[in-house]
Amino acid sequence: MPVSQSELTQHFEHVLSLSKIDDTQSVAVLKSHYSNGMVVTAAMEAAQRLGAKAYIVELSSFNHRTAVGNDLTAYVGHTALTNHPAAQQALMAADLVVDTMMLLHSPEQEAILKSGTRILLAVEPPEMLARMLPTQEDKRRVEAAAKIFRGASTFSVTSKAGTNFTASLGQYPVVSEYGFADEPGRWDHWPSGFLFSWPNEGTAEGTIVVDIGDILLPFKTYVREKPITLEIREGFIHRIHGGFDAEYLREYMAHFKDPDVYAFSHIGWGLQPRAQWTALGLHDKNDAIGMDARAFEGNFLFSTGPNTEVGGPRNTPCHMDIPLRHCSVFLDGVAMVEEGKVVAPK
Numbered sequence: 001m002p003v004s005q006s007e008l009t010q011h012f013e014h015v016l017s018l019s020k021i022d023d024t025q026s027v028a029v030l031k032s033h034y035s036n037g038m039v040v041t042a043a044m045e046a047a048q049r050l051g052a053k054a055y056i057v058e059l060s061s062f063n064h065r066t067a068v069g070n071d072l073t074a075y076v077g078h079t080a081l082t083n084h085p086a087a088q089q090a091l092m093a094a095d096l097v098v099d100t101m102m103l104l105h106s107p108e109q110e111a112i113l114k115s116g117t118r119i120l121l122a123v124e125p126p127e128m129l130a131r132m133l134p135t136q137e138d139k140r141r142v143e144a145a146a147k148i149f150r151g152a153s154t155f156s157v158t159s160k161a162g163t164n165f166t167a168s169l170g171q172y173p174v175v176s177e178y179g180f181a182d183e184p185g186r187w188d189h190w191p192s193g194f195l196f197s198w199p200n201e202g203t204a205e206g207t208i209v210v211d212i213g214d215i216l217l218p219f220k221t222y223v224r225e226k227p228i229t230l231e232i233r234e235g236f237i238h239r240i241h242g243g244f245d246a247e248y249l250r251e252y253m254a255h256f257k258d259p260d261v262y263a264f265s266h267i268g269w270g271l272q273p274r275a276q277w278t279a280l281g282l283h284d285k286n287d288a289i290g291m292d293a294r295a296f297e298g299n300f301l302f303s304t305g306p307n308t309e310v311g312g313p314r315n316t317p318c319h320m321d322i323p324l325r326h327c328s329v330f331l332d333g334v335a336m337v338e339e340g341k342v343v344a345p346k
């Protein structure tokens with residue numbers, strides 16, 4: 001269902017005011033030729049309506065020959081901002097950057113955040129932005145869960161399909177995503193509504209079964225034929241087996257010829273009630289990066305590859321986000337999610 005420019009601008013005004021934009025602030029809209037023009041216009045108009053000093057930083061696009069497909073999360077870390085100090089300065093000068101081109105998982109994003117500049121990623125289409133408009137209640141729920149997560153030392157996941165996974169926590173921070181960037185140096189993503197951390201190096205262990213109906217991003221496919229079984233030891237995936245989907249995943253990851261692609265990236269769970277597991281099946285592959293799948297309430301989301309987002313050593317470009325249904329997620333043995341239903345915190 002198409003969203004009009006004026007409705008989208010109103011939504012941006014809501015999200016930028018949640019992000020504490022007012023007449024004391026400057027807003028840089030980062031774009032490239034593939035950015036959604038309606039989103040860029042809405043961000044600029046809304047920032048000015050709130051009295052902020054708004055400007056656009058346009059970068060040429062960046063394509064690496066190893067990248068396969070168009071999804072913005074498939075090949076991460078190296079962007080048009082890499083080795084571009086002048087543009088980075090222009091962005092660090094702003095109080096808030098609205099990123100419509102995807103800097104996520106890049107060292108440059110970390111440098112901009114460290115300067116105190118806030119970043120709000122917004123690359124989904126207008127109807128997804130509208131459907132998952134963030135609220136202060138989203139922030140309360142996600143932060144309440146993050147508080148428990150920050151105090152936990154073990155993360156474990158089980159499922160009837162056969163998942164039995166554990167990891168130690170504490171080496172890396174917990175990242176919450178609630179859809180607006182309201183604190184100095186904060187990165188957030190609209191739409192979102194989930195939280196995650198990274199396993200301590202070398203501690204991810206066990207088996208993960210990607211069952212029928214679970215989702216593979218950036219492929220934007222639902223596993224349909226046979227479950228995929230991942231065998232994990234000392235923080236890395238050592239075996240991927242099952243049917244066609246397993247073969248496809250093996251082939252795709254092998255293409256990068258980089259052992260770090262088998263490492264674990266972020267692990268966490270979804271808390272967005274307005275995100276739908278079904279949404280991905282109703283969009284073409286290039287419509288969106290698929291935030292419904294990452295954020296739907298009660299998912300267990302794990303990912304592979306980079307940990308640059310938290311200053312880790314792995315800058316591998318291959319990033320898989322794999323949200324599972326019907327899992328139970330425990331922190332220090334206390335259930336946060338039971339078979340796909342969020343049970344804590346209240």
Ligand SMILES: O=c1ccc(O)c[nH]1
Pocket residue numbers: 073104177189192294303319321
């Ligand atoms: O919001 C996001 C999107 C992609 C990702 O890998 C993490 N968080």
Ligand SMILES: [Fe+2]
Pocket residue numbers: 265266303319320321
């Ligand atoms: Fe991810």
